[in-house]
Amino acid sequence: MRVTSEMMAANSVRRLSSRLQQYERVQSQLATGRRVLRASDDPSSAGRAMTLRTQLRANDQALRNAGDARAWLEVGDGKLQTAVQRLHRVRDLAVRGANALGASERNALALEVSSIREELRSIANSRYRGRPLFGGTGDADPVDPAGAVVDDGGAVTRRIGDATGEVVTVNVLASDAFGTGADSLFVRLDELETALKSGDDAGITAAIGHIDTARERLGTQLATVGATMNRVESADQRLTDIRLTLRGELAQVQDVDMAEAVVELQTQEVAYQATLGAIGRALPPSLVSFLR
Amino acid sequence: MSNSVGLYTSLTGIRAAQIGLDTASNNVANANTAGYTRQRVELRDRPPYASAIGPLGTGVDVVTVRRLRDAFLDTRLRTTTAGAAGEQARAELLGTVEAITGEPDAGISVELDQLWDAFEDLTLEPTSPAVKQQVVSALQSVADRINGVSAGWTALEADAIERRAAGIDEVNALVTAIEDINRQVEIPDPGNEPVDLQRFPLPNQLLDERDRLLDRLVELTGTGVTRNNDRTVTLPDPLDPVAGGELGGVERFLTTDLATARTQLDAFTTELVAQLNGAPGGQTLLDGTAGSLTVPITATALLAGDTAVGAYDTTYAEALAGLRNGTPAAELRTLVTGIGQRVASAERSAAAQSELVHAAQMARRSAHGVSIDEEMISLVSYQRALEAASRVMTTIDQALDVLVNRTGVVGR
Numbered sequence: 001m002r003v004t005s006e007m008m009a010a011n012s013v014r015r016l017s018s019r020l021q022q023y024e025r026v027q028s029q030l031a032t033g034r035r036v037l038r039a040s041d042d043p044s045s046a047g048r049a050m051t052l053r054t055q056l057r058a059n060d061q062a063l064r065n066a067g068d069a070r071a072w073l074e075v076g077d078g079k080l081q082t083a084v085q086r087l088h089r090v091r092d093l094a095v096r097g098a099n100a101l102g103a104s105e106r107n108a109l110a111l112e113v114s115s116i117r118e119e120l121r122s123i124a125n126s127r128y129r130g131r132p133l134f135g136g137t138g139d140a141d142p143v144d145p146a147g148a149v150v151d152d153g154g155a156v157t158r159r160i161g162d163a164t165g166e167v168v169t170v171n172v173l174a175s176d177a178f179g180t181g182a183d184s185l186f187v188r189l190d191e192l193e194t195a196l197k198s199g200d201d202a203g204i205t206a207a208i209g210h211i212d213t214a215r216e217r218l219g220t221q222l223a224t225v226g227a228t229m230n231r232v233e234s235a236d237q238r239l240t241d242i243r244l245t246l247r248g249e250l251a252q253v254q255d256v257d258m259a260e261a262v263v264e265l266q267t268q269e270v271a272y273q274a275t276l277g278a279i280g281r282a283l284p285p286s287l288v289s290f291l292r
Numbered sequence: 293m294s295n296s297v298g299l300y301t302s303l304t305g306i307r308a309a310q311i312g313l314d315t316a317s318n319n320v321a322n323a324n325t326a327g328y329t330r331q332r333v334e335l336r337d338r339p340p341y342a343s344a345i346g347p348l349g350t351g352v353d354v355v356t357v358r359r360l361r362d363a364f365l366d367t368r369l370r371t372t373t374a375g376a377a378g379e380q381a382r383a384e385l386l387g388t389v390e391a392i393t394g395e396p397d398a399g400i401s402v403e404l405d406q407l408w409d410a411f412e413d414l415t416l417e418p419t420s421p422a423v424k425q426q427v428v429s430a431l432q433s434v435a436d437r438i439n440g441v442s443a444g445w446t447a448l449e450a451d452a453i454e455r456r457a458a459g460i461d462e463v464n465a466l467v468t469a470i471e472d473i474n475r476q477v478e479i480p481d482p483g484n485e486p487v488d489l490q491r492f493p494l495p496n497q498l499l500d501e502r503d504r505l506l507d508r509l510v511e512l513t514g515t516g517v518t519r520n521n522d523r524t525v526t527l528p529d530p531l532d533p534v535a536g537g538e539l540g541g542v543e544r545f546l547t548t549d550l551a552t553a554r555t556q557l558d559a560f561t562t563e564l565v566a567q568l569n570g571a572p573g574g575q576t577l578l579d580g581t582a583g584s585l586t587v588p589i590t591a592t593a594l595l596a597g598d599t600a601v602g603a604y605d606t607t608y609a610e611a612l613a614g615l616r617n618g619t620p621a622a623e624l625r626t627l628v629t630g631i632g633q634r635v636a637s638a639e640r641s642a643a644a645q646s647e648l649v650h651a652a653q654m655a656r657r658s659a660h661g662v663s664i665d666e667e668m669i670s671l672v673s674y675q676r677a678l679e680a681a682s683r684v685m686t687t688i689d690q691a692l693d694v695l696v697n698r699t700g701v702v703g704r
Contacts, residue, residue, distance in 0.1 A: 002659070002663065003663070004662060004664075005323070005663070007657045007658060010653070010654075011654070038396075039395055039396065039628050039629060039635070040387070040632040040636040041636075042636075043633040043636055046628065046629060047625050047628070047629040049396060050395075050396060050624075050625050051625065053396070053405065054401075057409060058408070058617075060409075061408075064416075065412065065416065068416050130419075137601060137602025137603065138604070139602075154602040154605060156604070156606075157606075159412070159613075286665050286668065287665040288664065291672065
């Protein structure tokens with residue numbers, strides 16, 4: 001094929017430009033750390049990367065939810081433990097009251113029972129972040145001064161799994177913990193107080209039985225809270241592991257292998273130098289220089 | 293008689309050599325001129341005269357200076373250039389469409405992820421004014437981003453339309469110029485015999501100019517060109533400027549690619565608005581279509597749940613947070629990967645076409661281009677021919693001189 005100097009010049013320009021393009025591509029990959037910068041670099045990988053990113057965000061949110069759940073459960077646990085201890089004290093008082101004592105001693109016991117009843121009432125009405133801890137999803141105090149227990153039955157749930165799974169209930173309802181209606185703890189404590197004041201031994205004995213029932217009820221709730229705590233902690237661990245896996249997969253899909261890219265950059269640099277050298281010799285002297 | 297014929301013969305030799313030198317110097321001067329075709333002198337020996345001993349030659353005639361142009365290579369290059377220009381234009385415009393979406397780092401998907409997170413934070417703190425404000429801000433960001441993409445595409449469409457209009461103006465100017473040259477080079481009534489090149493010498497420079505104009509015209513429109521044997525070219529009438537070539541690529545982008553992308557964006561937006569507004573609670577969170585989305589709800593009016601059930605109920609917020617895995621996210625993925633695939637395929641196509649163009653261009657340059665070495669050799673041979681012809685003339689002159697001045701002077 002007939003070759004003219006114009007052709008050689010045009011070819012040189014084209015080769016140089018193509019070399020530079022490749023060099024630039026590797027450079028920008030190294031600078032950004034990413035193999036896939038726009039969707040068109042690798043459309044299927046880009047789609048996968050979008051899915052993974054969404055999953056990562058959902059996972060991070062679940063971790064936040066788990067932390068929030070743990071806080072709820074710990075507060076509830078603390079309050080219930082305190083309540084159990086105070087009930088234990090009440091039982092002691094009741095047992096002492098059952099042993100025939102003088103009126104003034106029984107009155108003193110009744111007074112202490114009354115004050116513990118108020119303490120328990122304020123525990124039942126305690127607030128967490130401005131809302132009633134044992135009140136479900138309502139805003140009203142679950143235990144009124146008369147001792148009636150009313151909550152709206154709502155459950156406070158937290159998502160601690162992937163976006164569609166694992167939801168835990170983190171609250172305890174006052175009706176479950178303290179009983180309702182005639183069997184409510186506060187009604188029973190009122191009865192104990194009355195029995196102590198009046199020296200009603202049978203009444204005191206009955207009250208002790210009811211206090212035991214109340215303690216069991218609280219114990220059941222504590223067990224539930226404990227079990228939920230365990231679930232939340234294992235979920236926490238699992239979510240952290242999943243986060244690592246997702247992050248690794250995302251890196252594989254969209255990030256560039258640094259070591260590989262550095263080697264590639266070196267190769268491109270050498271190739272570019274070689275191209276420049278070849279082009280430097282591309283336009284050989286023409287016949288003009290040789291004719292006298 | 294034969295001697296003066298010999299003089300005249302050497303004169304024709306000198307003239308031919310001079311024209312050869314002129315042509316070679318013209319070629320060398322135009323070695324780097326774009327679209328210049330190398331020229332060659334065509335020589336023919338003159339008709340002989342009938343002498344006493346038979347026909348004797350009378351020298352050389354310069355028939356013409358002809359451009360060594362290969363019309364087939366022209367057609368091949370123009371066709372491939374038209375295809376490549378169209379694909380290149382389309383790939384460029386599609387690349388801008390993709391850049392405007394800003395995915396994956398600064399696009400709608402980022403704002404959507406933040407929105408789902410904000411809804412979930414609302415389930416943790418259903419009555420917090422700060423969290424509610426966060427939700428409304430996230431909604432506003434999503435609306436702004438979608439509107440931004442739509443506005444960006446509208447601006448791009450306006451640019452492309454302007455580009456097409458400017459291209460059409462250029463096409464009109466080119467057609468006028470080509471017709472102008474046609475008028476200048478036209479041979480009336482050529483018939484079927486070869487053209488008499490003495491009466492109608494080849495207008496090489498005009499023909500080169502017309503070929504340059506045709507190159508550009510075909511690059512822009514991909515039109516076909518018919519050569520006639522009266523030295524004119526005929527273009528299709530009416531000439532559709534957007535049927536192919538660069539303008540065809542722009543047109544394809546406007547009518548197909550951009551329209552498809554817009555339809556997908558609208559579908560995604562409609563789905564998102566429907567899902568958000570149709571969630572339990574029936575709160576109108578987003579209103580409008582892509583390009584004019586608004587957030588009608590305020591932070592104080594936003595409800596996390598049904599207050600009739602409880603002040604801290606979170607059913608609405610939970611349902612909204614659950615949309616993270618719903619159809620809007622999937623539709624957005626389809627939109628983004630769809631655009632990505634189209635851009636990638638247009639770029640690949642443009643690159644492949646560009647290789648074809650380069651090959652055709654090299655072939656054409658090989659046939660039409662000036663090789664300095666060849667011209668040097670031409671120069672040297674014409675120079676020698678000139679020297680030789682001058683020498684012949686001198687010789688004949690001296691012979692004549694003897695005949696004229698020194699014959700028959702016996703006794704003088």
